[in-house]
Amino acid sequence: MSTEASARVPESASATLVRFSDGVQARLSGRWTADQAPAVEAAAAGIAASPAGAGRIQIDLSGLSRLDTLGAWVLERTRSEIAAAGRAVEYAGARPEHRILLREVAYREPETAPARRRGLGPVDLLAGLGAGMRQLGAEGLSWLGFLGEVVAACLRVLARPRSFRRAAFVNQMEQIALRGTPIIMLIAFLVGCIVTQQGIIQLQRFGAQSFVVNMIGILTLRELGVLLTAIMVAGRSGSAFTAEIGSMRMREEVDALRVMGLDPIEILIVPRILALMMALPMLGFLADLAALAGGALTSLAYGNLSLDAFLARLQNAVSYRHALVGLIKAPFMALIIGIIATSEGFRVEGSAESLGRHVTASVVKSIFMVIVLDGVFAIFFAAIDL
Template sequence: MSAPGSNAGWVKLSLDAGRATWSFGGAWTIDHAASLARDIEAAGGASARAALFDLTQLQQLDTSGAWLIARLGHALEAAGVAVETRPGDPALAALLTRVAETRDVLPTPPRHRSLGDKIAELGAAVEHVVLESRDLVAFLGHLVLALGRLVLRPWKLRWNAVFAHLEQTGLNALPIVGLINLLVGVVLAFQGADQLARFGAQTFTINMLGISVLREMAVLLTAIVVAGRSGSAFTAQIGTMQVNEEVDALRTIGLDPMDVLVVPRVLALVIALPLLTFFADMMGLLGGGLMCVVLLDISFQQYLSLLNQAITINHFWVGMSKAPVFAILIALVGCFEGLRVSGSAESVGRLTTRSVVEAIFLVIIVDALFSIMFSYLDI
């Protein structure tokens, strides 16, 4: 307990004839609240039938200090002790009264989850996935309707927005898409040559490289990069507009967010992703080719002619045919999650993450379905 007279707050309890006198003095402020709370606890004094709070020596009081005194008063009254107050400074007494009269001070229990809550959360998450899948399909339906309207009235399309998004999602993505595919081509050729050399089948490196780049790698990697780059941007842009009530503002002036926000993004990506995929094909084959020149000891012309024998144009078209589908998936999920943002900036972040994860997941699922389909079709 701090000694009376020092600047820190102090509390003194004296008992006489069944009456407890609590003297409070010094500075009862938040800086001293932790030790004052312990002092009150240590003072005890529950045996008395009546109590007097002497506030005459209080020098400073803030809401934290007032709460400690008020809390003691509440506790004593609850135990059947009559509490009287001898006020000092009227301003301090007024604050104490205000704090003491504040009802329903119920601390919020800390957030913690029991096993039951976790099971319930699991159930809610499953339900959420089911409902969201349904909503996504409904959103796809809306998009198809909007595109149908556009076919009837093509001059309604916002070309400016389409070109702006085409620049952002296509042109600006060229360096990263090119670099990644070049490096993956290098890695594929290196690993392939290394493994196939054990069977003396080194020349098949070029077959493996051509087929894997054109059919799978280029389009898949490009889709994943674009999902991370542009899908997330779509969600964040639309989500921020949603938070600022811009999307609601669009609706009130008779514009459908589907026409204004979603359709230009989907169209831009449907144009951009096949172009990026073509670029990725070239860069992948270039990277692989450079590696083959080094490892297989052939010239670049020889590499090109071997590549020409190894692959058919079908491999190229298989890869390219997937690009628009992936583009629709990425743009759809990006815009869909953006429009689901509600309330706060935090939800923009959460849904942006979810949009990227979902887009990549769907791209890989659909890629697997394509593989099955192509193998049945014998392409």
């Protein structure tokens, strides 16, 4: 009975130090596991306190009966402390499973917050500006790389149409276009009312309030409608993309897709971006109509301009070219929003703080890039006289 009882007692963790020609060898034995935590810590402390004269320390793992995450982390911490003291340290006799575990729990020093500076001089401001520009360049390169992956996934879908996730595409069209129509049309209507009212008030000083129709028509069709729509979509659908993909990253669902041999870009990104590129022009067109309707009602209320007169003057002031200029921008804006939102979702790490940070970054970067793109298109259309 005593023999059987002693066989069931876990073998305690230990480390035996043996001197050899140019250093010390620490021969580990027993179970370096969580249930042996006190013995593990004591044995590791003995290794760290080995004679200072020993130039090289070798940690021999061949005698271990079992090693878990705690034991591997303590060993890595001890190795890091010895290396920080300027002494050479290495592992020996590690089995493949030991090497994998030690690599995964590799010890890292905790990050310390940078010291706060009391004042910022010109050099500090220039350094901050340079760091910001460098980060912006790195972001641009990462977006281009992600765009290449998306294009490659789209080509694979074209080669194998059956792999396209139609249900996901229809669901995204419903979420972006159908459910987003009321709020976007309402905001466009109100903005059209406000811009028209302010235009009438200013133009009345010159007796030219009827020209407000030209202003609201050209401004809405060329710039205001699609820009408002893109900003609303970036805040509504772009943030949803980042949150959804980020949550999947946190729950390791994206890794599970890769394990099953599926491409996350093809499964998660392609339906979202294609739906966004189709929905944004439609929403932009509806926003144009809503803004013009708001302008017509405001003109009737503040400028004593009848609906027939408003429509007649609008027909003379604008043409299909103005509407075309606005709608051409929409797919490109949608592509930028989709690339930024989904790439930020893939960057989410395993914490709620990271998710919130990347959702915020997604919305801010998307709106910024949409406005930049709108400016680029304005310069381009002015250059070609369109």
